[in-house]
Amino acid sequence: MPGGSPSSGVYRALTVGAALLLCAASAKAEATAITHGTLELIARDQWIAAGHTLDLGLLFQLEKGWHIYWINPGDSGEPPRVEWQLPAGLTVGAIEWPVPRRFGTGSIADYGYEDRVLLIVPLHAAPTLAAQQSVRLGAQVKLLVCSHEMCIPGKAELSLTLPIQSQPPAPNTPTAELFAATRKSLPRAAPGNWKFSVTDANDSFVLTANVGRQITQAVFFPLAESQIENAAPQKLVTEKADFRLTLRKSEQLLKPIDRLKGVLALSDDQAFLIDVHIGKAGAVRNSGNGRAK
Amino acid sequence: MKRSTRFSMLLCPMLLCPMLLCATLVALVLCAAPPPIWAAKVGVAAPDFTGTASTGQTFRLADYRGKYVVLEWHNNGCPFVRKHYNSGNMQQLQKQWTGQGVVWFTILSSAPGKQGYATAQEENDYLAKMQAAPTAALLDPTGEIGHLYDAKTSPQMVVINPQGVVIYDGAIDDKPTTDLNDVPGATNYVSLALRQAMAGKQVETPATRPYGCSVKYADATH
Numbered sequence: 001m002p003g004g005s006p007s008s009g010v011y012r013a014l015t016v017g018a019a020l021l022l023c024a025a026s027a028k029a030e031a032t033a034i035t036h037g038t039l040e041l042i043a044r045d046q047w048i049a050a051g052h053t054l055d056l057g058l059l060f061q062l063e064k065g066w067h068i069y070w071i072n073p074g075d076s077g078e079p080p081r082v083e084w085q086l087p088a089g090l091t092v093g094a095i096e097w098p099v100p101r102r103f104g105t106g107s108i109a110d111y112g113y114e115d116r117v118l119l120i121v122p123l124h125a126a127p128t129l130a131a132q133q134s135v136r137l138g139a140q141v142k143l144l145v146c147s148h149e150m151c152i153p154g155k156a157e158l159s160l161t162l163p164i165q166s167q168p169p170a171p172n173t174p175t176a177e178l179f180a181a182t183r184k185s186l187p188r189a190a191p192g193n194w195k196f197s198v199t200d201a202n203d204s205f206v207l208t209a210n211v212g213r214q215i216t217q218a219v220f221f222p223l224a225e226s227q228i229e230n231a232a233p234q235k236l237v238t239e240k241a242d243f244r245l246t247l248r249k250s251e252q253l254l255k256p257i258d259r260l261k262g263v264l265a266l267s268d269d270q271a272f273l274i275d276v277h278i279g280k281a282g283a284v285r286n287s288g289n290g291r292a293k
Numbered sequence: 294m295k296r297s298t299r300f301s302m303l304l305c306p307m308l309l310c311p312m313l314l315c316a317t318l319v320a321l322v323l324c325a326a327p328p329p330i331w332a333a334k335v336g337v338a339a340p341d342f343t344g345t346a347s348t349g350q351t352f353r354l355a356d357y358r359g360k361y362v363v364l365e366w367h368n369n370g371c372p373f374v375r376k377h378y379n380s381g382n383m384q385q386l387q388k389q390w391t392g393q394g395v396v397w398f399t400i401l402s403s404a405p406g407k408q409g410y411a412t413a414q415e416e417n418d419y420l421a422k423m424q425a426a427p428t429a430a431l432l433d434p435t436g437e438i439g440h441l442y443d444a445k446t447s448p449q450m451v452v453i454n455p456q457g458v459v460i461y462d463g464a465i466d467d468k469p470t471t472d473l474n475d476v477p478g479a480t481n482y483v484s485l486a487l488r489q490a491m492a493g494k495q496v497e498t499p500a501t502r503p504y505g506c507s508v509k510y511a512d513a514t515h
């Protein structure tokens with residue numbers, strides 16, 4: 001470098017290189033091997049700001065033929081369970097579950113994910129948290145990975161180091177795009193003008209809905225176990241903008257339930273969280289605007 | 294006809310036919326009791342079956358009327374099953390309850406080539422190695438018995454009373470994990486059902502979601 005001794009140039013290069021490494025390392029972790037896949041704890045942004053929320057994510061990449069389970073695993077299996085080790089001033093919210101897939105034919109059906117799935121977990125930083133170079137977040141994940149032939153339990157110890165700053169960063173990374181795409185596909189609350197009702201039809205629940213347009217497919221994933229027969233086909237009947245979905249009751253459902261809560265998936269990227277009161281057969285009631293049908 | 298004659302004509306057949314009287318009384322009692330609304334599996338007669346044990350002996354459920362019977366769906370490769378065998382929990386339950394006159398059938402409904410399938414010799418070796426103590430391990434590779442009871446997972450437990458009625462169907466306990474550490478603190482639904490029924494009490498928890506690996510039936514893709 002002109003005007004400087006060779007050693008100062010090298011020193012500068014090393015410093016810049018180290019800084020770059022540190023920047024890169026500030027919100028980075030390596031993927032941990034799990035049975036038949038990898039798991040990584042990632043963050044949407046490079047740091048978290050005091051008083052703000054940052055999306056963390058458990059990024060699963062599973063080998064072909066293997067899957068993990070949804071919050072309601074269905075007839076068999078077990079969803080991943082996470083235990084967090086967080087420094088003071090940081091707390092996490094619940095996992096935000098993407099729309100699951102239904103696995104299995106015959107008499108046994110489960111709900112879960114294959115290939116790649118990001119389970120978003122929001123991280124909250126207390127407003128009083130002082131700026132820090134980096135804090136270490138730990139997550140111990142117990143999981144069950146299954147193929148149609150077998151299940152293998154596993155445990156993964158994950159960690160992520162994160163700086164705490166006073167201002168949030170501008171989300172500007174490929175990781176942020178992954179989080180945005182996942183967030184976009186999460187089940188969302190149904191629009192207020194949509195009408196839903198559920199009637200108790202002896203051995204089934206019948207979900208009647210009007211979503212303002214004719215639909216061609218609908219699948220209901222209950223959030224709670226043992227409410228519907230997971231393997232039973234869900235018969236769909238459409239009448240213009242109205243549709244009826246018949247959900248066979250579970251044989252483990254011993255007591256009457258008040259409400260049916262779960263994910264109604266209308267097509268590949270149209271999934272809604274619904275929470276509908278169950279009325280008696282013949283007494284169809286609107287959970288939306290209170291008007292009887 | 295005199296009224297008294299008509300009355301005695303009605304009563305006489307009932308007295309002469311105690312079964313008719315008995316059936317009438319039973320019908321009245323059943324009508325008075327609240328029906329189990331949706332639980333298709335509990336409170337109904339346990340479907341009869343005949344199974345061949347790993348010893349070669351055949352066992353027919355109907356032959357055990359008058360005894361409590363436990364059915365245990367099994368797959369020795371499933372981590373949920375291993376939790377109960379590696380901890381010694383299942384063996385201890387088998388010993389405890391067969392010691393009290395309960396008939397215990399371990400049932401293997403995995404199809405040949407699928408996890409949990411065992412030949413008679415393999416199953417006998419496994420029983421010896423694990424020091425398991427069921428009355429018999431029934432080999433059900435066609436899944437006939439499994440489908441009869443709509444067994445979905447291994448383990449899955451069914452308890453049948455001496456009258457041949459299913460009084461429990463579902464999970465072995467209330468900790469649906471593969472973790473051995475969850476065995477000691479768990480509420481065991483099988484023991485609970487047997488203790489309550491034997492004491493003449495109502496079974497508090499007659500049905501739960503069974504937890505485990507899916508039963509590997511012949512026709513299943515899952």
